[in-house]
Amino acid sequence: MVDPASGPFLFDTGAESWLARTQSNWMRQYLSRHQLHVSAVTVLERSRGYSLLYSRAPDSRKESIEARRVAYLSLLGRVWPLDAAVAVVAGEIMVLLPDPPTPPRRSHHLAESRAERLSRWRFDAMIAATALVATLPLIHNNVVDFEAIRGAIERAPGRFPNLGPLQLIRCQLLRETVH
Amino acid sequence: MSTRHREGGSKKRRTTLTLPVESLTQAERIARARKVNLSTVISEAIAEGLRTHSALERSEQVFNAYKKAFSGLTDHEMAILDGIILEPASRR
Numbered sequence: 602m603v604d605p606a607s608g609p610f611l612f613d614t615g616a617e618s619w620l621a622r623t624q625s626n627w628m629r630q631y632l633s634r635h636q637l638h639v640s641a642v643t644v645l646e647r648s649r650g651y652s653l654l655y656s657r658a659p660d661s662r663k664e665s666i667e668a669r670r671v672a673y674l675s676l677l678g679r680v681w682p683l684d685a686a687v688a689v690v691a692g693e694i695m696v697l698l699p700d701p702p703t704p705p706r707r708s709h710h711l712a713e714s715r716a717e718r719l720s721r722w723r724f725d726a727m728i729a730a731t732a733l734v735a736t737l738p739l740i741h742n743n744v745v746d747f748e749a750i751r752g753a754i755e756r757a758p759g760r761f762p763n764l765g766p767l768q769l770i771r772c773q774l775l776r777e778t779v780h
Numbered sequence: 781m782s783t784r785h786r787e788g789g790s791k792k793r794r795t796t797l798t799l800p801v802e803s804l805t806q807a808e809r810i811a812r813a814r815k816v817n818l819s820t821v822i823s824e825a826i827a828e829g830l831r832t833h834s835a836l837e838r839s840e841q842v843f844n845a846y847k848k849a850f851s852g853l854t855d856h857e858m859a860i861l862d863g864i865i866l867e868p869a870s871r872r
Contacts, residue, residue, distance in 0.1 A: 614862050615862045621850045622850050624847075629839060629840075632838070633835045633836050633838075646862065646863035647861055649863070650861035650863065654857055669853075672846075676845035676846060708866055710869055711866035712866060712867065713867075714867065717864075724863060
């Protein structure tokens with residue numbers, strides 16, 4: 602059971618949208634008590650995503666994509682910066698785990714390039730580093746990537762003095778505890 | 781109604797309220813226990829209630845903005861918003 606009142610938590614990019622799309626009552630309760638905390642990297646990923654959708658959309662759809670982007674930006678709560686402390690920790694994680702733990706995603710006739718997979722992996726490292734520096738539990742929807750990072754940090758505590766452990770909460774767990 | 785300022789306090793205004801007997805009795809009991817007047821206890825209770833109400837309003841605003849931000853998109857479009865960029869295999 603994860604009590605919404607026990608926050609605040611840092612939300613990974615995938616967790617933020619997953620919780621919004623599942624119309625989670627847990628999320629409602631959380632928002633009545635805390636701001637939404639995200640990394641600036643999440644804002645980057647989201648902003649890039651809306652911009653890509655906009656550039657590829659037919660003219661008839663561009664306005665609605667832009668309205669969604671504006672709605673997203675209007676709800677930003679606490680955005681944690683990618684500052685020097687986060688950069689140092691993220692750099693350590695990237696050296697410990699230079700390669701993503703899973704191959705690029707594939708879906709029917711679509712595929713993620715190796716370069717995209719690597720940049721997504723590095724973004725995950727930056728988000729995990731943000732959670733570690735902010736001492737906030739990280740709510741995520743990506744078990745393989747974040748468990749790999751958590752394990753690496755635990756195995757090399759000397760590289761992360763006075764930090765850790767990385768606390769992870771799967772967003773599926775929140776759905777199971779919603780009343 | 782009359783309005784007055786108290787030194788170091790916020791602006792006050794006298795009014796008449798009709799309250800449920802049970803709530804009033806409970807407020808009087810708290811006032812006696814804390815050795816403060818009834819107005820103080822009622823003011824604190826109202827302030828707390830208004831804070832909760834504001835938080836719920838804010839929560840609904842954010843939740844509605846969320847719904848707008850992520851609704852009506854395909855799984856592929858949501859993946860792009862989540863930073864997962866899938867391209868047709870032939871374009872790679």
